[in-house]
Amino acid sequence: SHSHGDVRRQERARxxxxxPLPFQGHINPMLQLADVLHGRGLAVTVLHTQFNxxxxxxxxxxxxxxxxxxxxxxxxxxxxxxxxxxxxxxAMEASSAxxxxxxxVLADDGQPPAACMFIDANLLxxxxxxxxxxxxxxxxxxxxxxxxxxxxxYPMLHHNGYLPPKESQLYTxxxxxxxxxxxxxxxxxxxxxxxxxxxxxxxxxxxxxxxGLVVNTFDALEAAExxxxxxxxxxxxxxxxxxxxxxxxxxxGSSLLREDRSCMEWLDKQAVGSVLYVSFGSLASMDxxxxxxxxxxxxxxxxxxxxxxxxxxxxxxxxxGLPEGFDRAVEGRGKVIPWAPQQExxxxxxxxxxxxxxxWNSTLEGVGEGLPMICMPHFADQxxxxxxxxxxxxxxxxxxxxxxxxxIAKAIQKLMNEREGELAREKARELKKKVAACLESGGSSxxxxxxxxxxxxxx
Ligand code: UDX
Numbered sequence: 001s002h003s004h005g006d007v008r009r010q011e012r013a014r015x016x017x018x019x020p021l022p023f024q025g026h027i028n029p030m031l032q033l034a035d036v037l038h039g040r041g042l043a044v045t046v047l048h049t050q051f052n053x054x055x056x057x058x059x060x061x062x063x064x065x066x067x068x069x070x071x072x073x074x075x076x077x078x079x080x081x082x083x084x085x086x087x088x089x090x091a092m093e094a095s096s097a098x099x100x101x102x103x104x105v106l107a108d109d110g111q112p113p114a115a116c117m118f119i120d121a122n123l124l125x126x127x128x129x130x131x132x133x134x135x136x137x138x139x140x141x142x143x144x145x146x147x148x149x150x151x152x153x154y155p156m157l158h159h160n161g162y163l164p165p166k167e168s169q170l171y172t173x174x175x176x177x178x179x180x181x182x183x184x185x186x187x188x189x190x191x192x193x194x195x196x197x198x199x200x201x202x203x204x205x206x207x208x209x210x211x212g213l214v215v216n217t218f219d220a221l222e223a224a225e226x227x228x229x230x231x232x233x234x235x236x237x238x239x240x241x242x243x244x245x246x247x248x249x250x251x252x253g254s255s256l257l258r259e260d261r262s263c264m265e266w267l268d269k270q271a272v273g274s275v276l277y278v279s280f281g282s283l284a285s286m287d288x289x290x291x292x293x294x295x296x297x298x299x300x301x302x303x304x305x306x307x308x309x310x311x312x313x314x315x316x317x318x319x320x321g322l323p324e325g326f327d328r329a330v331e332g333r334g335k336v337i338p339w340a341p342q343q344e345x346x347x348x349x350x351x352x353x354x355x356x357x358x359x360w361n362s363t364l365e366g367v368g369e370g371l372p373m374i375c376m377p378h379f380a381d382q383x384x385x386x387x388x389x390x391x392x393x394x395x396x397x398x399x400x401x402x403x404x405x406x407x408i409a410k411a412i413q414k415l416m417n418e419r420e421g422e423l424a425r426e427k428a429r430e431l432k433k434k435v436a437a438c439l440e441s442g443g444s445s446x447x448x449x450x451x452x453x454x455x456x457x458x459x
Contacts, residue, residue: 136211277371298412
């Protein structure tokens with residue numbers, strides 16, 4: 001008689017390891033990819049840091065291994081992604097912890113042999129440890145193809161004088177990477193620029209050292225940008241295998257925060273296409289005055305809305321701190337929750353628009369449901385994603401500058417009830433059809449997954 005473990009071992013000839021960067025926007029697509037590969041008969045071992053540790057109980061089909069990350073407590077507490085990436089890599093490079101964990105994972109003969117490890121591009125230290133053990137790495141880029149193409153172009157952008165960014169040139173077009181402008185190139189304060197430059201260059205190095213690149217996008221969305229990457233990079237495969245959340249059979253189960261599902265019943269009671277869903281992702285923050293303007297903008301718009309206010313959305317406070325009288329003003333029409341089952345919300349019949357910070361996952365999730373967007377990018381790749389939403393795909397528009405209640409209320413009206421919003425909605429519906437096409441059998445992303453599985457067996 002066979003134990004369950006024996007049966008699994010017989011069925012699954014090979015194993016892949018996956019190691020996401022420990023942030024929500026990076027964890028989700030990595031676990032979605034893991035789920036797709038598991039569905040194709042591969043065993044999966046998930047390596048994860050102690051920082052933002054994952055809950056193995058949510059994925060009984062995977063094996064989980066915790067890795068010491070060495071992130072100093074004060075850096076971890078800052079929540080700032082760029083310093084955390086650098087500190088984590090530095091600590092991992094200074095110790096043998098990753099190497100030792102990997103060595104013991106590879107030596108576990110109760111598991112099928114590992115073909116390769118999928119890593120986030122921000123984990124160069126992990127790539128090096130794998131390489132020292134002879135384990136090939138594959139990179140999952142969790143951002144857009146345009147974004148990675150921009151990483152690769154960073155030295156050129158410096159050489160050609162666009163970077164470091166000058167305040168007076170933020171709207172200068174970057175003719176080498178249309179339709180981007182200087183402000184869309186990952187610009188931060190000039191004091192942080194060297195840090196950003198270092199992180200992007202290390203991400204490119206991680207990919208160059210790897211046996212392939214998977215980008216969470218699809219051919220019809222970013223054909224020219226994917227071509228640019230393929231021309232620049234000399235790695236065995238560059239595959240556009242997204243949107244991964246649509247390929248994965250389980251869309252939930254990787255949230256670091258508890259999802260408030262009460263919003264689903266609330267949505268059931270709203271009219272078709274009437275609700276604006278508002279979320280600024282997992283990291284963006286604002287000050288109390290800005291929160292107040294957003295709140296009154298939503299109230300004054302007269303539109304039904306579902307708004308995600310994370311506990312840490314407002315800098316330096318614990319708890320939402322919504323303005324006095326707001327609850328009464330929006331009673332029955334607006335709902336505020338700390339964290340949403342976002343993919344389900346976006347797919348709900350009642351949702352007709354998305355006010356987003358344009359993190360890449362949120363952008364793809366909005367595109368996948370054919371929703372027009374109001375864009376309010378905060379940092380990193382978000383400005384670039386907004387630029388594509390507005391100038392390339394035409395599925396939304398940016399709410400630029402200072403957050404101010406009248407401006408916000410007008411933008412909401414424009415998106416939900418006026419001609420400009422209607423045009424964006426039509427384009428979004430067209431784009432949704434292209435998403436469906438790439439996911440059909442014989443569609444570009446399905447073919448990319450076939451190729452990926454073949455590539456994994458060849459490693
Ligand atoms: C952002 C970036 O844009 C990313 O590229 C960068 O590296 C890190 O910061 P994030 O703010 O997490 O990422 O946004 P996004 O990429 O949109 O990912 C957020 C994820 O959380 C999405 O998958 C979304 O569905 C999910 N989410 C968000 C919820 O499940 N519930 C919510 O209430 C809000």
